[in-house]
Amino acid sequence: MSILKTEQKEVTYKGIKELSVLDNVSLVNLEGKGLLGKAGIDARIFSVMAASKISVSIISQGSSERGIGIVVNSERAEEALQGLEKEFSKELLFGDVSKVSVDNNIAAISISGQELSTFHKLYSSLIKNKITPILFNNIITGNSVSLVVKKTDLKRALNVINVDIFGLTKKINIAVFGHGLVGGTLIEQILNSAKNIEVRKGIQLNIFAIANSTKVVINQVGIGENWKSEIANNGKNYTVQDVIEYAKENHLENLIAVDNTASNEFVGNYINLIENGFDVVSSNKIANTLSYNFYKEIRNVLEENQKNYLYETNVGAGLPLIDTIQLLHLSGENITKIKGVFSGTLSYIFNHFSVENKSFSEVLKEAISLGFTEPDPREDLCGNDVARKLLILARELDLQNEFNEIEIQNLIPVELRSLTTTSFLNNLQLLDTHYKSIKESQEPGNVLRYIGELSGDLQQDKGDLVVKLVSVPANSALGQLKGSDSIFEIYTESYGERPIVIQGAGAGASVTARGVFGDILRIIDKK
Ligand SMILES: NC(=O)c1ccc[n+]([C@@H]2O[C@H](COP(=O)([O-])OP(=O)(O)OC[C@H]3O[C@@H](n4cnc5c(N)ncnc54)[C@H](OP(=O)(O)O)[C@@H]3O)[C@@H](O)[C@H]2O)c1
Incomplete structure (x- = not known):
């Protein structure tokens, strides 16, 4: 030839x-x-x-x-x-x-x-x-x-x-947006596995663009192991449209855009990317938790352009949760309730606070020093992240709920909500009395868990979405949770009172990046 x-x-x-x-x-x-x-x-x-x-x-x-x-x-x-x-x-x-x-x-x-x-x-x-x-x-x-x-x-x-x-090697051209904890780990995982995947599957994974919020490094023949110094020394100011144009001018085929940002603004590029031939993989939850109209609009554009958008890591990081729920729902299995501990950070805090003789602020400080919380831990404690994950699962079941319909128990006492981050971090002990009294008012043998729960008649347009702190028996499935694990109980008509349980590390750069990589490989299988 x-x-x-x-x-x-x-x-x-x-x-x-x-x-x-x-x-x-x-x-x-x-x-x-x-x-x-x-x-x-x-x-x-x-x-x-x-x-x-x-x-x-x-x-x-x-x-x-x-x-x-x-x-x-x-x-x-x-x-x-x-x-x-x-x-x-x-x-x-x-x-x-x-x-x-x-x-x-x-x-x-x-x-x-x-x-x-x-x-x-x-x-x-x-x-x-x-x-x-x-x-x-x-x-x-x-x-x-x-x-x-x-x-x-x-x-x-x-x-x-x-x-x-x-039957030549199929080249997949990947643009990675966001190279922080998850994005950076993903790039390393792709570079480490690329040779093996090429030999075993005849697929060449070519990262042609790596970008953060301001700079991009771009090269049609692929960016290699020196990507960090490349972006530091040769990164150029860019817009997402520049990356799209570059892919066009260089006739790049099989395009995948990976969103490893937490950016609201970046989500605004999805439709343009899809219309210009990109499939999208995202660890960023935002696109799935904006208005239901936007949620539908993205899916319509995907359909029109025969493109895929995968986001398995949006809930439960690398755990195979969304895929499982999608398959159950598609096969007609009637899901009646989903309940669980969705946040690794809050899992750690309450798993430890419930059984250790430590104040709430001591446990929270441990979580902060382990890097489990956001820079301002109130972003975890306010419950919005758990609520977003719950909404994503609800929408997988074709429910049309909006974010503002979720009942969220905010874990931050009202008087601490308006403090600056520094002042909040300097006054964590102000949380202690509140949580001590909650801990002591439990039934003997119970522990605290911060859960998301989807219930109601899930055959209707909307379900009941609640995010709350609960007290459960220590020997129940939720009560036995350890470390910073997540747990998801999926109740269905056929499984009755015995739910399908998915449990494991629900956060962490390495497992999340592996989940994003899995989504990339799933898209390649469809190409
Ligand atoms: N870490 C986990 O365990 C975990 C688990 C599941 C899901 N996630 C999700 O994964 C995503 C990434 O998390 P992370 O921990 O890797 O965050 P991170 O370390 O803060 O990294 C974020 C990256 O996104 C870039 N970025 C921000 N805005 C951008 C924009 N408009 N355009 C292009 N790049 C932009 C940042 O660049 P700059 O430095 O220029 O701002 C940075 O490189 C988040 O959505 C998070 O919720 C994380």
Whole structure:
């Protein structure tokens, strides 16, 4: 098999199949409703071509005969146009032919040895890469196919076709936005596994862009192990549109954008990314917790553009939670309740506070020093993060709840809510009396847990979403939770009172990045 040399006008790939490219051709198009059912139109077109000795390489015509397209050498296209305008001057005058036009921005690709019965896979790969063939034509024996594509799509189309028909390594072009704890770990995990995945699966993972809130480093042949110094020394100011344009200009196929930010603003780029051929993977929860209208809008745009958006790490980090809930729901299993400890930080705090002889502020300080909390721990204690996760699960069940409909028990006493971060951190002991009295008022043998609970009639449009501090028996599933683990109990009609339980590390850069990597691989499987 030979490699495409773009300066050549015609290139042939040899293998089981044969691929040839004509890139100095134009499409001459004759359109009009007056062509419908009229005999002799093709004969008149070909007589014009024959008279000028213009050879036609492809002809395509719908059975309704409303349009006929012919592909001719670009140098002869103007002549063909004039000839046809003259021949059909009467039809043009009376509107039977609405227009005769020439499109020079095209290239023709012919694949011989391509069975039509397996062509759908290749066609779908082209569409997923935003290449919609302008014309499609096959010979009657069904083993040769010609496609006319925009010249600007040619290189990307050839990349996709080569992988599909010659089984070449499939290149996946990844842009990573956010290289903090999760993003940075993900980049390392991808770089470490790339060789192995290429050998085992024939997939080349190519990170072509790495960005933070202000800088990007971008390279179509891939960014390697020096990415940190690259971004520090050569990072350039950018907009997301610059990354999109770069991918277009360099004909990058199989695009995936990974959002490892916690940015509201970045979410505003999703629709543009999807419309420009990117699948999206996100550890950022925000897109799924804005208004229900936006939630639906993203899914409509994904559908229109045949793209995927995966976010398994939005709830329970690397735990296979969203996938499980999606499968149960899709298979018609009636989920009746979801309940659990959704926050690793609050899991740690209450697991320790409940059984140790320490004040609340002592345990909170431990959590802060272990790096489990946000810089201002009130972001964890206010319950919004748990509420977001609960809303994401509810929406997986097609419930249309909004964030402001969630009943959230804020763990910060009212008088401490308006303090500055520093002043709050200097006065953590002010939390102690409040939590001491809650701890002491429990039934003997009980422990405290901060839970999210989705209940109600989940067949309706909306469910009941509650985030609250509860006291549960120490020997119950929730009561036995340890360390900073998360636990999710999924109650369904078939499983009755014995829920499906998913439990494990529900936070941490390493498990979260692994979950994001899993989503990337799932998307590749669909490509
Ligand atoms: N850590 C966990 O255990 C865990 C678990 C599950 C989910 N998550 C989610 O994972 C995401 C990342 O968490 P993290 O712990 O890695 O956060 P992090 O360490 O604070 O990193 C955030 C990264 O995002 C970048 N960023 C911020 N705004 C941006 C923008 N508008 N455009 C491009 N990049 C932007 C930041 O760049 P600058 O430095 O320029 O601001 C930084 O590189 C969050 O949404 C978090 O909720 C985390």
